[in-house]
Protein backbone atom coordinates (compact mmCIF):
# COMPACT_ATOMS: atom_id res chain seq x y z
CA UNK A 1 0.00 0.00 0.00
CA UNK A 2 1.36 3.41 -1.00
CA UNK A 3 1.65 6.09 1.66
CA UNK A 4 -0.05 9.39 1.04
CA UNK A 5 2.82 11.89 0.77
CA UNK A 6 0.62 14.98 0.78
CA UNK A 7 -1.22 13.91 3.94
CA UNK A 8 2.05 12.98 5.70
CA UNK A 9 3.48 16.40 4.91
CA UNK A 10 0.36 18.08 6.24
CA UNK A 11 0.52 16.14 9.53
CA UNK A 12 4.21 16.95 9.87
CA UNK A 13 3.54 20.64 9.26
CA UNK A 14 0.76 20.69 11.87
CA UNK A 15 2.92 19.02 14.51
CA UNK A 16 5.74 21.48 13.83
CA UNK A 17 3.39 24.41 14.38
CA UNK A 18 2.24 23.00 17.73
CA UNK A 19 5.84 22.32 18.75
CA UNK A 20 6.61 26.02 18.47
CA UNK A 21 4.92 26.84 21.78
CA UNK A 22 7.53 25.47 24.13
CA UNK A 23 7.88 26.51 27.74
CA UNK A 24 9.59 29.79 28.51
CA UNK A 25 9.98 31.53 31.84
CA UNK A 26 7.08 33.81 32.76
CA UNK A 27 8.32 34.96 36.14
CA UNK A 28 10.43 33.94 39.06
CA UNK A 29 10.90 34.53 42.78
CA UNK A 30 13.30 36.23 43.31
CA UNK A 31 12.60 38.18 40.14
CA UNK A 32 15.27 38.20 37.47
CA UNK A 33 17.70 41.06 38.15
CA UNK A 34 16.41 41.73 41.65
CA UNK A 35 18.29 42.31 44.89
CA UNK A 36 17.16 40.56 48.07
CA UNK A 37 18.11 41.48 51.61
CA UNK A 38 17.90 37.91 52.91
CA UNK A 39 19.25 34.82 51.15
CA UNK A 40 16.35 32.93 49.58
CA UNK A 41 15.91 29.32 50.71
CA UNK A 42 14.29 28.51 47.37
CA UNK A 43 13.80 29.86 43.87
CA UNK A 44 10.38 29.57 42.24
CA UNK A 45 10.16 29.37 38.45
CA UNK A 46 6.88 29.86 36.61
CA UNK A 47 6.78 28.77 32.98
CA UNK A 48 4.39 29.51 30.13
CA UNK A 49 3.48 25.83 30.05
CA UNK A 50 4.27 22.67 31.96
CA UNK A 51 7.92 21.70 31.99
CA UNK A 52 10.28 19.45 33.90
CA UNK A 53 13.76 20.52 34.85
CA UNK A 54 16.46 18.18 33.58
CA UNK A 55 19.38 20.20 34.99
CA UNK A 56 19.82 23.22 37.26
CA UNK A 57 22.81 24.90 38.78
CA UNK A 58 23.85 28.07 40.55
CA UNK A 59 27.03 30.13 40.35
CA UNK A 60 28.14 33.03 42.55
CA UNK A 61 30.12 35.95 41.16
CA UNK A 62 31.17 33.89 38.15
CA UNK A 63 32.69 31.25 40.43
CA UNK A 64 32.37 27.54 39.65
CA UNK A 65 28.79 26.40 39.27
CA UNK A 66 27.12 24.11 41.75
CA UNK A 67 24.44 21.63 40.74
CA UNK A 68 21.07 22.09 42.43
CA UNK A 69 19.73 18.83 43.82
CA UNK A 70 17.31 17.25 44.05
CA UNK A 71 15.54 18.39 40.91
CA UNK A 72 11.74 18.48 41.06
CA UNK A 73 10.53 15.30 39.40
CA UNK A 74 7.13 16.65 38.38
CA UNK A 75 6.22 18.25 35.07
CA UNK A 76 4.52 21.47 36.11
CA UNK A 77 3.98 25.10 35.19
CA UNK A 78 5.55 26.13 38.48
CA UNK A 79 8.60 24.54 39.95
CA UNK A 80 10.65 25.18 43.09
CA UNK A 81 14.38 24.79 43.50
CA UNK A 82 15.84 24.48 46.97
CA UNK A 83 18.84 26.73 47.46
CA UNK A 84 22.00 25.96 49.39
CA UNK A 85 23.14 28.54 51.98
CA UNK A 86 23.85 31.69 49.98
CA UNK A 87 26.43 34.22 51.10
CA UNK A 88 26.06 37.81 49.88
CA UNK A 89 26.92 38.13 46.22
CA UNK A 90 25.55 38.02 42.72
CA UNK A 91 24.08 34.70 41.67
CA UNK A 92 23.08 33.17 38.38
CA UNK A 93 20.63 30.27 38.44
CA UNK A 94 20.58 28.33 35.18
CA UNK A 95 18.50 25.39 34.06
CA UNK A 96 17.38 23.21 31.23
CA UNK A 97 13.67 22.49 31.06
CA UNK A 98 11.97 19.75 29.09
CA UNK A 99 8.75 21.18 27.64
CA UNK A 100 5.61 19.12 27.30
CA UNK A 101 6.20 19.28 23.53
CA UNK A 102 9.52 17.47 23.97
CA UNK A 103 11.78 20.48 23.43
CA UNK A 104 14.57 21.24 25.87
CA UNK A 105 14.67 24.94 26.65
CA UNK A 106 17.57 26.51 28.56
CA UNK A 107 17.05 29.52 30.78
CA UNK A 108 18.59 31.57 33.55
CA UNK A 109 17.92 34.32 36.04
CA UNK A 110 20.26 36.32 38.19
CA UNK A 111 19.77 38.01 41.51
CA UNK A 112 21.86 39.65 44.20
CA UNK A 113 21.93 38.72 47.87
CA UNK A 114 22.82 41.91 49.69
CA UNK A 115 25.19 41.98 52.64
CA UNK A 116 23.45 42.43 56.01
CA UNK A 117 22.99 46.14 56.68
CA UNK A 118 23.43 47.08 53.03
CA UNK A 119 21.39 50.03 51.90
CA UNK A 120 18.52 49.10 49.59
CA UNK A 121 19.67 49.61 46.04
CA UNK A 122 23.34 49.87 47.02
CA UNK A 123 25.70 47.84 44.87
CA UNK A 124 26.36 44.43 46.47
CA UNK A 125 29.58 44.40 48.42
CA UNK A 126 30.38 47.86 47.11
CA UNK A 127 33.54 48.65 45.18
CA UNK A 128 36.65 49.00 47.27
CA UNK A 129 35.00 48.29 50.62
CA UNK A 130 32.39 50.11 52.67
CA UNK A 131 31.84 53.76 51.85
CA UNK A 132 32.49 56.39 54.55
CA UNK A 133 29.43 57.64 56.45
Ligand SMILES: [Cu+2]
Pocket residue numbers: 019020021022023099101102103
Ligand atom coordinates in the same frame (compact mmCIF):
# COMPACT_ATOMS: atom_id res chain seq x y z
CU1 LIG B 1 8.81 23.55 21.77
